[in-house]
Amino acid sequence: xxxxxxxxxxxxxxxxxxxxxxxxxxxxxxxxxxxxxxxxxxxxxxxxxxxxxxxxxxxxxxxxxxxxxxxxxxxxxxxxxxxxxxxxxxxxxxxxxxxxxxxxxxxxxxxxxxxxxxxxxxxxxxxxxxxxxxxxxxxxxxxxxxxxxxxxxxxxxxxxxxxxxxxxxxxxxxxxxxxxxxxxxxxxxxxxxxxxxxxxxxxxxxxxxxxxxxxxxxxxxxxxxxxxxxxxxxxxxxxxxxxxxxxxxxxxxxxxxxxxxxxxxxxxxxxxxxxxxxxxxxxxxxxxxxxxxxxxxxxxxxxxxxxxxxxxxxxxxxxxxxxxxxxxxxxxxxxxxxxxxxxxxxxxxxxxxxxxxxxxxxxxxxxxxxxxxxxxxxxxxxxxxxxxxxxxxxxxxxxxxxxxxxxxxxxxxxxxxxxxxxxxxxxxxxxxx
Amino acid sequence: xxxxxxxxxxxxxxxxxxxxxxxxxxxxxxxxxxxxxxxxxxxxxxxxxxxxxxxxxxxxxxxxxxxxxxxxxxxxxxxxxxxxxxxxxxxxxxxxxxxxxxxxxxxxxxxxxxxxxxxxxxxxxxxxxxxxxxxxxxxxxxxxxxxxxxxxxxxxxxxxxxxxxxxxxxxxxxxxxxxxxxxxxxxxxxxxxxxxxxxxxxxxxxxxxxxxxxxxxxxxxxxxxxxxxxxxxxxxxxxxxxxxxxxxxxxxxxxxxxxxxxxxxxxxxxxxxxxxxxxxxxxxxxxxxxxxxxxxxxxxxxxxxxxxx
Numbered sequence: 001x002x003x004x005x006x007x008x009x010x011x012x013x014x015x016x017x018x019x020x021x022x023x024x025x026x027x028x029x030x031x032x033x034x035x036x037x038x039x040x041x042x043x044x045x046x047x048x049x050x051x052x053x054x055x056x057x058x059x060x061x062x063x064x065x066x067x068x069x070x071x072x073x074x075x076x077x078x079x080x081x082x083x084x085x086x087x088x089x090x091x092x093x094x095x096x097x098x099x100x101x102x103x104x105x106x107x108x109x110x111x112x113x114x115x116x117x118x119x120x121x122x123x124x125x126x127x128x129x130x131x132x133x134x135x136x137x138x139x140x141x142x143x144x145x146x147x148x149x150x151x152x153x154x155x156x157x158x159x160x161x162x163x164x165x166x167x168x169x170x171x172x173x174x175x176x177x178x179x180x181x182x183x184x185x186x187x188x189x190x191x192x193x194x195x196x197x198x199x200x201x202x203x204x205x206x207x208x209x210x211x212x213x214x215x216x217x218x219x220x221x222x223x224x225x226x227x228x229x230x231x232x233x234x235x236x237x238x239x240x241x242x243x244x245x246x247x248x249x250x251x252x253x254x255x256x257x258x259x260x261x262x263x264x265x266x267x268x269x270x271x272x273x274x275x276x277x278x279x280x281x282x283x284x285x286x287x288x289x290x291x292x293x294x295x296x297x298x299x300x301x302x303x304x305x306x307x308x309x310x311x312x313x314x315x316x317x318x319x320x321x322x323x324x325x326x327x328x329x330x331x332x333x334x335x336x337x338x339x340x341x342x343x344x345x346x347x348x349x350x351x352x353x354x355x356x357x358x359x360x361x362x363x364x365x366x367x368x369x370x371x372x373x374x375x376x377x378x379x380x381x382x383x384x385x386x387x388x389x390x391x392x393x394x395x396x397x398x399x400x401x402x403x404x405x406x407x408x409x410x411x412x413x414x415x416x417x418x419x420x421x422x423x424x425x426x427x428x429x430x431x432x433x
Numbered sequence: 434x435x436x437x438x439x440x441x442x443x444x445x446x447x448x449x450x451x452x453x454x455x456x457x458x459x460x461x462x463x464x465x466x467x468x469x470x471x472x473x474x475x476x477x478x479x480x481x482x483x484x485x486x487x488x489x490x491x492x493x494x495x496x497x498x499x500x501x502x503x504x505x506x507x508x509x510x511x512x513x514x515x516x517x518x519x520x521x522x523x524x525x526x527x528x529x530x531x532x533x534x535x536x537x538x539x540x541x542x543x544x545x546x547x548x549x550x551x552x553x554x555x556x557x558x559x560x561x562x563x564x565x566x567x568x569x570x571x572x573x574x575x576x577x578x579x580x581x582x583x584x585x586x587x588x589x590x591x592x593x594x595x596x597x598x599x600x601x602x603x604x605x606x607x608x609x610x611x612x613x614x615x616x617x618x619x620x621x622x623x624x625x626x627x628x629x630x631x632x633x634x635x636x637x638x639x640x641x642x643x644x645x646x647x648x649x650x651x652x653x654x655x656x657x658x659x660x661x662x663x664x665x666x667x668x669x670x671x672x673x674x675x676x677x678x679x680x681x682x683x684x685x686x687x688x689x690x691x692x693x694x695x696x697x698x699x700x701x702x703x704x705x706x707x708x709x710x711x712x713x714x715x716x717x718x719x720x721x722x723x724x725x726x727x728x729x730x731x732x733x734x735x736x737x738x739x740x741x742x
């Protein structure tokens with residue numbers, strides 16, 4: 001009986017989480033435009049609360065907001081962080097009730113649409129000056145159905161190859177500038193007794209990332225994306241198929257049975273010095289630096305028959321700052337949003353939080369970060385399967401991730417992976433919409 | 434009335450209620466209420482947390498007919514059934530074997546019982562992660578040992594190959610839960626009166642016959658309980674598959690189960706209507722578990738009545 005109760009409990013708890021999301025669901029739209037008496041609050045002391053999932057950065061954000069508070073007497077910013085994995089539910093619930101935050105970090109692209117559609121966020125077009133923000137990243141906080149802007153992106157991630165400088169020095173190797181050099185480099189690392197590429201192929205989310213790193217130049221990066229969104233091409237495009245084939249060709253530079261290697265294992269391969277290179281995202285930088293590695297970074301040179309003439313680095317926005325539509329401190333919240341979109345905040349964010357900011361023209365004191373920033377600027381593109389293909393079910397990155405796993409297992413060809421991706425997203429994605 | 438109940442030594446209704454009410458409140462608030470709410474949610478369309486129109490069974494139609502559910506649901510469900518079959522064949526039969534053996538040896542019984550039951554006390558999520566480390570093709574001791582003793586061809590990427598990955602989950606689950614059927618069977622074996630077995634021996638029954646004709650029928654109630662609990666456990670499997678294959682059931686959906694599908698739909702979906710579809714999935718899973726558990730329980734009761742008269 002106890003076990004049967006716990007079976008009920010599973011469904012019950014799952015349902016409970018959902019219940020928490022949605023009390024009094026239909027009331028939100030009406031409370032939207034009550035913002036008349038907000039002007040008087042500028043002189044009164046105001047406390048703005050901001051919610052976040054970055055529990056590890058609370059101190060850093062407090063330092064950043066100290067600067068804002070010093071420049072804006074009477075304004076206090078309270079930064080509250082919650083467990084990352086539970087944040088989405090907490091925020092959705094908080095925005096429904098009266099005890100929600102004034103501002104909040106929200107997820108990017110498809111991840112924020114539910115909040116926008118539920119009418120929980122304030123549109124900021126024309127109210128917040130986003131001129132300093134990298135314009136291509138604004139899509140992260142744009143409503144898919146109404147095209148309005150609902151947030152200011154705060155962090156970005158970029159993709160590239162990390163390498164262990166000590167191993168490169170030991171084997172007398174240098175960063176490749178052509179595809180032939182890239183192949184020769186991997187052969188030389190192999191001959192030197194190291195694994196050329198560390199990859200956690202057991203964790204399917206890592207595979208589309210690897211595909212972008214080695215294949216983006218082959219399929220053409222931004223040009224392909226434009227065509228895809230306009231409907232002039234799709235994922236069955238021969239160049240896109242060829243880019244997936246490159247992923248398969250790269251397995252000879254990985255350990256045997258790479259399909260059984262987890263993401264965590266692949267990190268150990270690199271930090272323990274058994275693998276010389278790690279194709280990964282900027283989000284790895286912290287743990288790689290902490291492990292004391294002498295790090296180098298480069299972009300994979302253009303493969304033969306590439307559509308792009310230069311190497312490409314894919315990137316995306318990690319999240320945005322947004323305003324609760326029912327905040328009682330609208331003016332103060334929008335003032336803060338304007339500051340969050342300014343180079344002053346961007347530089348503080350870079351220096352304190354040590355991540356890449358969405359604000360243009362900042363200086364990075366860390367040499368590796370500086371180089372990564374320059375690499376991204378030299379050939380930026382959007383990580384399509386995350387940026388554009390997460391607005392419905394199934395999501396693009398899951399489709400191609402599982403497809404590449406099947407390809408590694410010999411159950412699918414590159415063409416079939418592309419078809420699986422195209423057919424999957426075609427169930428909800430309409431080009432040109 | 435009052436005096437009558439007192440004379441029978443039973444508890445007065447009011448005091449009885451006082452004991453029942455706290456549990457009843459908790460049960461209602463944390464189980465009945467969310468369950469009925471989820472049922473309600475599954476009949477509506479959703480935009481984030483904003484409830485839309487009443488759409489009847491459309492969410493249920495979606496999870497049976499539309500991608501990715503049309504493929505993912507049968508795939509995940511078949512894995513749940515496989516987990517159940519695997520647990521019945523391996524976990525429960527080995528559990529019975531252990532129980533019978535321990536029942537015979539008597540000495541050191543407690544020690545072995547404790548040893549076999551220990552993994553049961555560790556969180557299944559931890560067990561899953563531990564085993565994914567053990568089975569890692571790079572650093573895992575399992576493949577290292579196989580290679581060291583010359584069985585290189587057996588050093589497979591256990592969790593990376595779809596044919597072995599789901600069986601690895603069956604094995605890990607069995608490793609953790611083996612003590613549970615063992616304890617239940619052990620207790621039932623202890624309850625079989627010695628006179629019965631002795632009488633059988635006098636009538637000339639050998640070991641196998643004794644087990645088949647005396648022990649097994651008398652174990653039927655325990656067998657039924659273990660079967661039902663194993664069924665529920667297999668249908669709601671989540672932590673071990675999650676720790677081993679992640680939320681997508683890597684590799685390529687080979688370890689996907691119903692609870693993972695629910696988790697992805699509810700919390701990782703790009704679809705803004707996911708509250709509706711995930712509620713429908715949760716209800717479906719609940720109704721299936723509940724229905725089968727009731728059927729199993731009834732047929733078991735019937736079988737028991739047949740044996741015990």
